[in-house]
Amino acid sequence: MLVKTFASAVTGIDAVTVTIEVNLSRGIRFFLVGLPDVAVKESQQRIESALRSLGFHWPGKQVVINMAPADIRKEGSAYDLPLAAAILAADEKISQGALDSFMMMGELSLDGTLKPVRGVLPMAIKARDEGFRGLIVPSGNSCEAAVVRGIDVYGMNSLGDVLAFFNGRNGFEPVRVDIEELFSREANRYDIDFSDVKGQESVKRALEVAAAGNHNVIMVGPPGSGKTMLAKRLPTIIPPLMLEEALETTKIHSVAGKLGDNVSLMTRRPFRSPHHTISDVALVGGGTFPQPGEISLAHNGVLFLDELPEFRRTVLEVLRQPLEDRIITISRAKFTVDYPANFQLIASMNPCPCGYHNHPEKECSCSSGMVQKYLSRISGPLLDRIDIHIEVVPVKYDKLSGNLNTEKSAAIRERVIKARNIQAERYAGYPGIYTNSQITPSLQRRFCHLNEAGSRLLKTAMDVRGLSARAYDRILKTARTIADLDGSQNIEANHIAEAINYRNLDREGWAG
Numbered sequence: 001m002l003v004k005t006f007a008s009a010v011t012g013i014d015a016v017t018v019t020i021e022v023n024l025s026r027g028i029r030f031f032l033v034g035l036p037d038v039a040v041k042e043s044q045q046r047i048e049s050a051l052r053s054l055g056f057h058w059p060g061k062q063v064v065i066n067m068a069p070a071d072i073r074k075e076g077s078a079y080d081l082p083l084a085a086a087i088l089a090a091d092e093k094i095s096q097g098a099l100d101s102f103m104m105m106g107e108l109s110l111d112g113t114l115k116p117v118r119g120v121l122p123m124a125i126k127a128r129d130e131g132f133r134g135l136i137v138p139s140g141n142s143c144e145a146a147v148v149r150g151i152d153v154y155g156m157n158s159l160g161d162v163l164a165f166f167n168g169r170n171g172f173e174p175v176r177v178d179i180e181e182l183f184s185r186e187a188n189r190y191d192i193d194f195s196d197v198k199g200q201e202s203v204k205r206a207l208e209v210a211a212a213g214n215h216n217v218i219m220v221g222p223p224g225s226g227k228t229m230l231a232k233r234l235p236t237i238i239p240p241l242m243l244e245e246a247l248e249t250t251k252i253h254s255v256a257g258k259l260g261d262n263v264s265l266m267t268r269r270p271f272r273s274p275h276h277t278i279s280d281v282a283l284v285g286g287g288t289f290p291q292p293g294e295i296s297l298a299h300n301g302v303l304f305l306d307e308l309p310e311f312r313r314t315v316l317e318v319l320r321q322p323l324e325d326r327i328i329t330i331s332r333a334k335f336t337v338d339y340p341a342n343f344q345l346i347a348s349m350n351p352c353p354c355g356y357h358n359h360p361e362k363e364c365s366c367s368s369g370m371v372q373k374y375l376s377r378i379s380g381p382l383l384d385r386i387d388i389h390i391e392v393v394p395v396k397y398d399k400l401s402g403n404l405n406t407e408k409s410a411a412i413r414e415r416v417i418k419a420r421n422i423q424a425e426r427y428a429g430y431p432g433i434y435t436n437s438q439i440t441p442s443l444q445r446r447f448c449h450l451n452e453a454g455s456r457l458l459k460t461a462m463d464v465r466g467l468s469a470r471a472y473d474r475i476l477k478t479a480r481t482i483a484d485l486d487g488s489q490n491i492e493a494n495h496i497a498e499a500i501n502y503r504n505l506d507r508e509g510w511a512g
Contacts, residue, residue: 003090006103007082008126009072010119012337013251013292015126017103019068020079022086027062034067036074037289043077043108047084050112050159059091075289078117081106081136084159085166094166103127104136104162112159116140118257121250124148134174136162143264144254146175147247177264179243186267190236194409197233199395200226206390206502208412211237212419213481214435215474216323216345216385218308220504221392222362223355227348230392231304234346235269236409238302239417245300248340252299256292270301272343276310284318286330290337295322298343308347309377316382319345323385326438345386349378360393375505384470387437387478388502419484436481441473448476453493461500475499 002023008015032041048058065083067074082104088094105123107115116138124145127135134152137145142155152174156162165172194204203219207230210217219227241249250266253259259266274283274294285293295303305311322328322341330337351357352366353374366374383389420435426447427433433443450458462472476491479499483491 001090001092003086003096003099005082005086005089005099006132007067007079007105008103008119008123009074010122010255011072011335012290012339013122013248013255015119015122016069016072017126017130018072018074018079020082020086021066021068022083022090023064024059024061024090025064028060029062031062031064032067033065034070034074035072036067036079037076039077040067040074040079043080043083046077046080046108046110047087049110050080050084050108051088053110053112054160054163056088056091056093059087063087063090073289076117077107077115078105078119080108081114081159081162084108085162088163089166094163095168098133098166101133102136103130103132103134106136106138106141106156108159114138114156114158114161116261119255120145121148121247121254124151124153125251127151136165140261142175143177143262144250144259146177147179147250147265179265182265183240183243183246183267188240188410188413190268190409192233193236194233194412195406197226197229198406200230200392203230203390203392204407204412206388207234208237208416209478209481209485209498209502210234210344210346210388211412212416212485213387213423213477214344214437215387215478215481216347216437217388217390218347218349218383218386218505219390219392220349220351222359222394223350225392225394227392228304228306231302231306231346231348232271232273233409234302234344235271237412237416238269238344239413239420241267241269241300249300252292252296252340256297258297270298271304272298272301273304273306276305276307278311278315280312280315280318283315284322284328284330284341285339290330290332292339293328295319295328295341295343296339299340300342301344303343303345305345305347308349309374313377313379316378320382320385347386348392351375358391380468383505384468384474387474389505390502391504415485418487419481422484422487423481436477436484439477439480444473444476448480448491450476450491450496451493454479454491454496457493457496458500461503465503467503471503475503478502 005020007018009018089096107117120137120141121144124135125148128148128151136154139155139157145153155175221227246265272294283293285296326342328339328341352371354365356362357364357371423435479491479495482495482498
C-alpha cells in the first residue's frame with residue numbers, strides 16, 4: 001500500500017515542502033531514499049522503539065520510503081514523526097482520511113514522546129502558503145508555530161496523541177496565541193535602563209543619535225569606564241519590533257535552534273555579544289550544513305563586539321560586506337543560501353594595550369608605536385563603515401556617588417521613535433530604505449543639503465583630518481539624523497559640527 005505524508009526542509013530561513021512516500025510490499029527489506037543524512041537514516045531505530053511503546057510492531061513486509069524532492073538533502077531528526085505516521089498508515093493503523101491535509105514534524109524518543117525541533121516557524125509559514133489545513137508539531141514548538149495566522153497548529157506530546165488524532169478521537173484543540181497582547185506585555189519590558197548609568201552624558205547622546213538613525217558605533221575608553229554597560233542598554237531606546245520584523249527575527253532564531261521551549265515570538269530586539277575568540281564561520285554563518293551566524297542572529301537588533309582589536313583580523317574583515325549590503329551570502333558547490341544581516345554594530349575597545357592612553361589621571365605605559373600597532377588591528381575600511389566614533393572617559397566619584405536623577409530609557413526612546421517616524425515618512429517611496437544610515441548617494445544628494453556655513457565647516461574638517469569619501473558620507477548621514485532629532489528640516493552648521501565630533505578616530509594625532 002502506498003501512503004503519503006508531508007514534512008518540511010529548511011533552506012536558509014525558508015522552508016520547502018517534503019513529500020514522504022511509504023510503500024509496503026512482500027519481503028523483509030528496508031529502503032530509505034531521497035538524500036537523507038545519517039540522522040534521518042537512524043530514524044528506523046527510534047520509530048521501531050516508539051511503535052513498540054504503543055503495542056505495535058515494525059511491519060513484517062518490505063518497506064520502501066522515498067523523500068521527495070530527492071535533490072534536496074534531508075537533515076536532522078525532525079522527520080521521525082511524518083515517517084512514523086506514514087508507516088502506521090501504510091500498515092493500516094492510522095486512518096488515511098486527513099493525512100494529506102496536515103504537515104507534521106517532530107523528533108521521537110524511544111518511548112514515543114515528541115521532542116521539540118528547529119525551524120518550526122518557517123515550516124508553519126510554508127504549510128499555510130501551500131494550503132494545508134493544519135500543522136502538527138511537538139507541544140514545545142506549538143506556541144512558536146501558532147503565531148502564523150491562517151493555519152491550525154496542534155501541539156502533540158507523543159506519537160500516541162498523533163495516532164488518536166488521526167483516528168478521530170476528540171479533545172484536540174488548535175493552539176492560539178494573542179500576538180497583540182504578547183507585544184503589549186513584552187515589547188518594552190527590560191531589566192536594565194539608561195538611568196542606571198551615572199554620568200557619560202555625551203556618550204548617551206551619541207547612542208541616542210545612533211539609535212535614531214541606526215548608525216554603527218565604536219566606543220573607545222579605558223577599562224571600567226562603562227562601555228559595555230552603555231552598549232547593553234542600547235536596545236532599550238531602539239523602537240520596538242514591528243510584527244513583520246519580529247516574525248523575520250524569530251524565523252532566524254528558530255532555524256538556528258536558539259528559541260526556548262514554548263516561546264512563541266521574539267518581541268524584543270536581539271542583543272548578541274560573541275566572544276573575541278569567535279571564528280569567521282561562527283560570525284557570518286555557514287558550515288558543512290549552513291546555519292545562521294551571529295550577524296544574522298543580531299538581525300533587527302544589536303551586534304556588540306567587545307574589545308574589538310582582540311578579534312582576529314580575518315574575522316573583522318568579513319564584516320565589511322554585510323555592513324554595506326545588510327545580507328550575507330553563503331555559497332557552496334551545490335547551493336547558495338542568503339541570510340539577512342540588518343544589524344546595528346556597536347563595538348568597544350581600549351585606546352592601547354594597557355588601556356590608559358589619553359587617560360586624565362593614570363599614566364599610559366605604552367609607547368607611541370605600541371598604540372599605533374594596537375589600533376592598526378582594525379583596518380581603515382572597517383572604521384570607515386562605522387559612523388560614530390566616541391571617546392568614553394572615566395566617571396568621577398562625585399557623579400557615581402550622587403543621587404542625581406538621570407533620564408530613563410523610555411524618555412529617550414520617545415525622541416528616537418519621533419525621529420524614526422520622520423525618516424519613515426521621508427523614505428516612504430523608496431523600498432528597502434527606512435533610516436538615514438541606509439540612504440544611497442542619490443538620496444543623500446536629495447535630502448542632505450548643506451548651507452554655506454555647514455559646507456565650509458565640513459570642507460575644513462575634510463582637509464584637516466584627511467577624511468575619506470566614505471567618512472564624508474557617514475558625517476552627512478549622521479548630521480541628517482541629528483537634524484531629525486532636533487525636528488529640523490534642514491541640516492544646520494551645529495548638526496555638522498556634532499557629526500564631525502563623532503569621528504574621533506579620524507583626528508590627527510589621536511593615537512599619539
